[in-house]
Amino acid sequence: MVEGAGFRPALGDRRGHRLYYLKPVAQDRRTDPWSALLDAGREDGRLVREAREGPGRATLVKPPAELHPDVLAALARQEIEHLYSHQADAVHSAWKGPTIITTGTASGKSMCFNLPTLDVLCRDARARALYLYPTKALAHDQARALAAFGLSKRVRPAIYDGDTPRETRAQIRRTANVVLTNPDMLHVGILPNHPAWADLFANLAIVVIDEAHVYRGVFGSHVANVLRRLRRIAAAYGTEPRLLLTSATIANPVELAERLTGLENVQLIAQDGSPAPDRRMSVWNPPLTDEALGARRSALAEAAELLAELVREGARAICFMKSRKGVEVLSRLVKQALEDSHPELADRIAPYRAGYTPQQRRELEGRLTRGELRAVITTDALELGIDIGELDAAVVVTFPGTVASLRQMWGRAGRRGRGLAMYVAGEDALDQFFCRHPEDFLERPVEAAILDHESPLIFRQHLLCAAHEGPLWGGDGEFLGPRWEADAEVLLSAGELRRRPAHAAGEEEDQLPESAGRGGLTSSTYVPRRPGSYPAAEVSLRSASPESFAIVDVSSGELLGATEATRAHSTVHEGAVYLHLGRSYEVRELDLDRRRALVSPFEDDWYTQPKRQTDTEIVRLLDSRQTLGVTLSFGEVSVTETVLAYQRRRLSDHAPVDLVPLELPPTSFSTQALWFELDAEELEESLPLDALLGSLHATEHAQIAVLPLIAMCDRWDIGGLSTNYHPQTGAPTIFIYDGHPGGIGISRTAFARFEELCEDAQRLIAECPCASGCPSCVQSPKCGNLNEPLSKNGAVALLERMLQAAAEPAVPAGL
Template sequence: MTHDSPRPARPSPRDGRQPSAADPGTGRVPVAAPADLLRRLRARASTDPVTHVERVPARPGTTAPWPRWAPEELRAAFARRGVTAPWRHQAEAAELAYAGRHVVVATGTASGKSLAYQLPALATLLADPRATVLYLAPTKALAADQLRAVAALELEDVRPACYDGDTPRAEREWIRRHSRFVLTNPDMLHHGMLPGHAQWSGFLRRLTHVVVDECHTYRGVFGSHVAHVLRRLRRQCAKYGRPTRPDLPAGPTFVLASATSGDPATTAGRLTGLPVTAVTEDTSPRGGVTFALWEPPLLPAAEDQVVDLAPVRRSALRETADLLADTVAEGVRTLAFVRSRKGAEVVAASARRGLDEAVPGLGERVAAYRAGYLREERRELERALLRGDLLGLASTNALELGVDLVGLDAVLICGWPGTRASLWQQAGRAGRSGGEALAVLVARDDPLDTYLVHHPEALFGRPVEATVLDPANPYVLAPQLACAAAEAPLTPADLELFGEGAKEAVESLVEAGALRQRPTGWYWRHRERPQVDLRGSDGAPVCVVEASTGRLLGTVDGGSSHFLVHPGAVYLHQGVSYVVDSLDLADGCALVHAEEPDWSTHARDVISLSVASVRSYADAGPVGLFLGEVDVTSQVVSYQRRRIASGEVIDTRPLDLPTRELRTVAVWFTVSPESLALAGVQPADIPGALHAAEHAAIGLLPLMATCDRWDIGGLSTAVHPDTEAPTVFVYDGHPGGAGFAERAYRTAGAWLRATRDAIAECGCDTGCPSCVQSPKCGNGNNPLSKPDAIRVLDVVLANLPPAEGTSLPALPQQGDRGGAVPAGDVSAAGDRASGDRATGDVPAAGDVRAGG
């Protein structure tokens, strides 16, 4: 806890006083130092909301000479862009890549990772007029930013071009024939380039380098899919062959760029299937960062409020919106990261209202940015931010990655972003020009957020997480092998390329009738290609259309549609509210009309869960810890309308939407009724005790794995038919699992210890959103028993091994899953369960409930 004494309040949009005057020469208000700005922000509150301030000191940079092989033309081009010499880590990574060694450079935000791969790739293009380079980014915005950077070097005959879903068809043929530096994303590589590999044969034959940017984002099921897309790319490159320098191995050299992450070489190796060397020492200069942990205050109790009700904190969304308005009024260029699309819209709209109340028209300097906007809207928002026309932007993590947002002064992070890697990526958006920066993490009323703002040691001075992905996931492997067979018949050598479990997956595809085995290999039997979604969005996107005009407002993914655009749902777009009239899942269209209701909508569903198989277990006396496959069935059955001002439930309305089935991986623990009775948990209190422990365990698992609570689900029951004991399940919200439950099993002691501490240290008496209540609970957070949840976890921790991994049985090797590969439904890959469960918490494919 810091002890800065608050300063007198400065003008604020909320008190109607005039903000600071702008410099007439630049149009910008002089920006206060981060520490001064933070004190001003703190001063507006009656109680200090800051629980900790971390000072990340500035750091000088260390340069290295240009490599001898770097042509003078390229050095001069970088010099024109202000780069007179590379940082040492850039030169080290570039040397490895130019020598044909696969390399991952894993350094901090704004450390110049782009030059580390641009230097060897562009040098090769200049030396060999036939060579080509492929660049992969997880988002279109990042690819467009990199295109601007490469084009600005003005190198002759490189001809960089973006090839993605926004590329006009008239340009695509020119790119295939003439571009030597193609920038795209894994989705376009999967859906367009690899299926049309014959048209790309010339490009693939001459491919020397493949750049995989921001590779730490390829985690879970998405990362597992991308791993196989890269193997399919390697397979096609080997098929067409390419002329190589005598000193280089055959096939393209992979250069990966990542935020700092745990064990980047191993992760990059699993992603590419190749041995990868890691460069991790960051030698770039860094401006100082003042990083504050901010806990919104408790709301005053209403006069008629029942005394026993849990205290409620101010919404993190409202707190972030007010902070965004304050910083913009100060002339501070600010980016606010919000967990959800709807949340980004709410923050931007609220900040605009506050600013306009103070200075009419000032609200126009704030906007929202998220996926689902049309291409023209996204590009104009990016240009407006770079020009300085916008001072504040509320964005989803679409702007977390390496888009070069020069000149930002502050970053607001609304809610824990899921991983320490994402936290530092988002914080690093400010101060990119080397200046001092302010970063503020605004805690949601959530167990993990509350734990972190009161345990800063869990954030600062600790290594970031290792990225979790599982290429052996049969729900990923089988569909990807089907895609590969549709591109060219599979051979025994290909099975080795795709790794463990490939032989079993191919056999199951043959048995299901998807492949036919012949002496020359395995052939795809159908006319249509397999329909596989890399991002697990559960089918084609649903278009959101204004019924009266036919105007396309945006899109939502198929999995989210049940929650975001069900009939009666409130849908936000650029601050304008719409109400959904109808949802046609077959045609992928939701019709809406403009309306400003005083209520919000919250979808609810019900689930059932059964154990399919057990992979591993630990017998700890009265406690059992298990890892295995489970079958989850869910259906959205209703939605609540709640007053925006008070959160009061107006009514619950029924819905008729199809059921969904999910085979996934879960971790679960059982506790004997006798041990609970000895601990003081009465039989009637067992459901509430387990329910509260389940909520908190889901909330704290992201502390151990690269996931967030929307990636995982849970269920608790006093007696489950498959275990015949009180049981708490936590499972991955992706078919076949995503590696999160396995991580929970390995770290069960540490995970459940943090869960127990988060509940016990919360200041409430009976349970609140900061410890055991969940915004996703379909049971309305009833029953819950905070004291008994602590007793349950005490029993579990007293019997489980005390340290991570100690005495736990070894997990089976990847691919050894104790069950058949689900090859018959190749279109099911990426299907994702989601929603607010009536019997427990499960992941929401939509993200409208994330955040405050």
């Protein structure tokens, strides 16, 4: 395509394919299944921006000649004469050391780790490999891919997860040389029972960590510790496996790989040699229904109309939704839209989400790969690299949380050469921010994945698990980090560990073999105080705190799950409407003594929002600087919350129904936070007290709303507090803190990029067309004060004053 008037190359495209932004007119008159739909969107203004990516040619090379002859023969049997250049680069890199591959969706990343794995297995009959996947569907997909090589005499893959029948597990441990599992099973089923897996660990040559970008935040911080424990156990059996990772495009792939694994000098393969389809990208905003309130047509209704039209016109489509309930509702709406005019197509629409039985999941995946379905509506279960055949269109309903996830989902479109990638905005602040700045949205760099394996509560839980797997000793710093002993001393004081003298023999808790470097320990070690315990079973990889409340459905007796103790009062208080896997439940009782919430299925048309009182205490200042005319600080804080009441609101229009008082004790947790202090005298001159409180509060909301733009997190991972006077700072202060005990690095990132955070927050509010604040700018769905008071104009003025201070010349210290 020739650049000319109306076209400009995009910024920051790592793949080497050129991306062009088009004028809002029909530049390309070729007819696609979506042509009429996009024409209609241009005419009525719902299509706010278009872009085109590709097409791009593949860069092909011969498979590395050094591969084992059987592997080369297997490629030939599959009629694979060439590899994409990045696949060959990845093979060579894997032979040298740990590697992360970050090429695009559908670029054949699996081949990047399958080839070096098969090469090792063909050369060494005793070698073993371990593949880690975040979902069961991915593991099954990869098992099929390995079987396709036809190397059954040398390669014996087996899936080992919660669905694996117990009677086959012993056989898998004995015979499988590629074990496909997930971090949860590795954490709770394999590492604590490593003697039963001795053959695997004694011959472990390769560990594959697929979709590594999923491992961020709390989950990533846990998985980083699980991988350190894995390396520690492997070393005890005398092996040092090569770690290979794949990831969607993120801002910090090497940093993520090194933080996840604890290794240094991880090599990056990012130059994509696969072909890029001719993909049309569209940003679609449902029409306003009430301009003053900023209300828009439901994104669900809009998406149902779009999907039905795409299916009628012959497109094969995938649609991504955040919630399981949304998946079911949208599936039903699309089927209803098709039943009158095209009833034969209605049966070819299917939802795919969590909660299916293994048999149901396999059946749906089979229909997808065979092309029997015309549209599938899914949660992020299919965001990842499962091969589901050729798709024409990918529709994402509301912002999925990160630009990286959006691009991963959009990458599903165009498997047949041409495709449509569509984003349907909701009324949330970020959605409307992107609709007002579609160029910024489409060009925006992907976010950095954040995790902190040394987050104190998380790290100590895994330190206890590691001690159960084998005594902790001085040499463990190589795996657990140089500061592990300080945390071991904390566990010692808490009565969780005990110190064992050097050369103590006959201790049954020492399960590790005496391999090189461990035999004949000459210093004291740390061992569990209760050797018969099973600490891994008490550690959820999705929770930062070991203390939790069970959630029990009283209608069936089923244990639905658990929630962190620090969140229980606000999420499962008596009367709360609780959402689990897309289904609604009403909390009948919160039993504080037994640490459980009793719930029952709920069908009414309202939801609940807690009213909380929050206090913060600064515990330790870690960093501070002057910027934007404020004093900005970062450190450790203690957050105390008291749930005072809850408000019921109608689902249809979010109008309040009533306010129900509660009597609950306060809860506290320690975490990390940034806070900034403003000049009280300057603010009081321009703002009366009520306006000051509303301005600070609205500023806090806007900053939390846009924080996911610079850190891969959800606004529910972040908390905030604004006050006209804080007793420790003596000034008006806004706090933004990690919502998980101990912190996971979110507020640290916000501290480092505070100026960017303020710029985005100011744009979010100032450009919203509402009169006095709405869900698209300063109102928050999680506000503990029920969005009172809020001053949109005051927040704009406050942020503009701060940004203006950045443009003024600095005054030298001492003048």
